[in-house]
Amino acid sequence: MADNRSYAIGIIAIILGASGLGLGAFSVVNFQIVEGPQGVPGEDGQDGVDGQNGIDGINGTDGIDGINGTLDNLVAIWESLSGSFGYDSMPIYVDDIRVNNSEYFYLQADSQVCLTRSGWYRFTIMFLWTGLNTGGLYRLSLNKNGFDTDFLERHYHNGTDQFYVVNRVVYASSDGDDIFRFTCESDSPADTFEIYSSQWYNKLVIEYVGEL
Numbered sequence: 001m002a003d004n005r006s007y008a009i010g011i012i013a014i015i016l017g018a019s020g021l022g023l024g025a026f027s028v029v030n031f032q033i034v035e036g037p038q039g040v041p042g043e044d045g046q047d048g049v050d051g052q053n054g055i056d057g058i059n060g061t062d063g064i065d066g067i068n069g070t071l072d073n074l075v076a077i078w079e080s081l082s083g084s085f086g087y088d089s090m091p092i093y094v095d096d097i098r099v100n101n102s103e104y105f106y107l108q109a110d111s112q113v114c115l116t117r118s119g120w121y122r123f124t125i126m127f128l129w130t131g132l133n134t135g136g137l138y139r140l141s142l143n144k145n146g147f148d149t150d151f152l153e154r155h156y157h158n159g160t161d162q163f164y165v166v167n168r169v170v171y172a173s174s175d176g177d178d179i180f181r182f183t184c185e186s187d188s189p190a191d192t193f194e195i196y197s198s199q200w201y202n203k204l205v206i207e208y209v210g211e212l
Contacts (some may be wrong), residue, residue, distance in 0.1 A: 004031045025046065054065040071102045075104040076113070081202040087189040089141070089148075092127070094142035094181040094204055104208055113206065115174035120210045121169050125152075125182060129164045131194055137187035142170055144180055152182075165188045172210055 079098035091111035104117045115121060129138060132155075140153035147178040172180065182204075186193060195202065 002113040006145065010175045011075065017147050027060070031143075065202075074099045075101050075115075075206040075208055077205075077206075079199050079202060081125075081204060082197060083184060084192065084194045085133055085186060086192040087120075089143075089183040089185040091143075092125075092184065092195065092204075094201070105206070114179045115206075116176055117175060117208065118176040118212055119208055120171060120173050120212065122169065122207045122209050123180075124169050124203070124205040124207075126165075126167045126203045128198065129155075129193055130160075130162055130196040130198040131164060131171050131192065132162050132164055133191055133193075134158060134160065136191045136193075138164070138193060139185050139187075140166055140168065141183050142172065142180060143183050144172065145178055148183070155158060163196070171209070173210075 003067050009107055055212055062210050069161075076097060077099040078094035078097050081094055083090060083092045089107075092106070093110045095110065105115050107113055123142065125140075126184055132138065134156045134157060138155045138157065139151060140155070141148040142150040142152060149172065150170050157164060174180075182194075184193075
């Protein structure tokens with residue numbers, strides 16, 4: 001009977017010891033829940049104490065490093081977009097920059113972004129078109145080095161109001177000297193429209209996501 005008690009007390013001590021080290025399943029799982037793109041993984045944690053459930057380090061710290069990596073990968077955020085458009089393709093202008101990582105880019109003419117580090121990038125653009133006519137056709141494109149490479153929005157407006165919310169994500173690569181801009185156009189020479197000037201809707205985010 002004494003041996004059984006000693007064995008049970010030993011098991012309880014091991015369980016309490018593991019809990020004291022913070023090696024519970026919940027802490028590992030919670031650290032690994034990360035929103036957004038995964039950043040560069042951090043170094044593995046220190047090896048766990050031998051005999052304490054055999055867990056090697058707290059790998060959940062990789063999740064924390066992932067969050068920091070996402071912030072480090074932000075290239076630029078603008079919260080003011082503007083532009084007046086018609087039949088000819090015209091650029092979207094950006095202003096009110098909130099994140100400015102000049103290691104990755106520089107801006108020309110308030111509309112052209114030159115990405116100076118080779119790699120893949122993610123663009124997220126949001127804005128509100130206004131002045132749309134019923135039956136009109138409207139387009140949003142990503143332009144690279146003077147050529148449209150991605151048609152992000154093709155909207156046929158059949159509503160009675162004049163507004164339409166655009167929210168698009170696109171991936172593009174840069175060799176380190178490529179110039180990007182967003183453009184809009186309509187399908188009719190008589191059909192003009194513009195971006196509604198409200199920060200509630202307007203945002204352009206650029207993130208560096210990886211090497212070529």
